[in-house]
Amino acid sequence: MSVNLLAPAAHEKHLFLDADAESAEIVGDVRILRQALIKVLSNAVKYSPTHGVLTLRGSRQDHAYVIRVTDTGAGMTEEEVEAALSVFGRSSDAYTSDGSDVGLSIGLPLVSKLLAIVGGQLEIESIPSVGTTVTITYPIN
Known part of the structure; x- marks a missing residue:
């Protein structure tokens, strides 16, 4: 359902x-x-960026369901990852691919806190100029 919701936006950017x-x-x-x-x-x-690649993989691992979303975006430094996970934090270079700067930067920190409440986890691995992988771990039972 989540993929279907975002598929039109991805299609619009030719992703x-x-x-x-x-x-x-x-x-x-x-x-x-x-x-x-x-x-x-x-x-x-x-x-x-336009014509980029997004990959989503989901699987059971032990007592959790793990989803990895990888993109071919600009990537982030360790400091930028820390900023992305802090409320209202954003690196000065965090702009959308069309150059606009939108949002309050509270989405990922909120999601991370919600996942932690149920015993889940959100992790970000990123390489500048290569892309980012976000891993969501959610307990199955």
């Missing part, structure tokens, strides 16, 4: 969106997982 997720029964408030995925995907679309 290649490759999604493959293993099915799993998740007990708990899946709205948190859905919101996390929507936020991560929307950021990937927003910060990816």
Whole structure:
């Protein structure tokens, strides 16, 4: 559902969106997982250049469901990753691919806190000029 919601925006930017997720029964408030995925995907679309690539992989690992979203955007330094995970934090270079600077920068910190409440986790790995991988870990039961 989250991928289908963001697919039109990805299509509009001519992004290649490759999604493959293993099915799993998740007990708990899946709205948190859905919101996390929507936020991560929307950021990937927003910060990816036209004709970029977005990859989503989801699978069960131990007692969790793990989703990895990788983009071919500008990437971030360690300091920029820290800023992205702090409320109202944003690096001075964090602009959308069209050059605009939008949003309050509260989405990822909020999602991270919500995931932590249910025993989940949000991690960001990024390489400047290469791209970013965001990993969402959500407990299955």
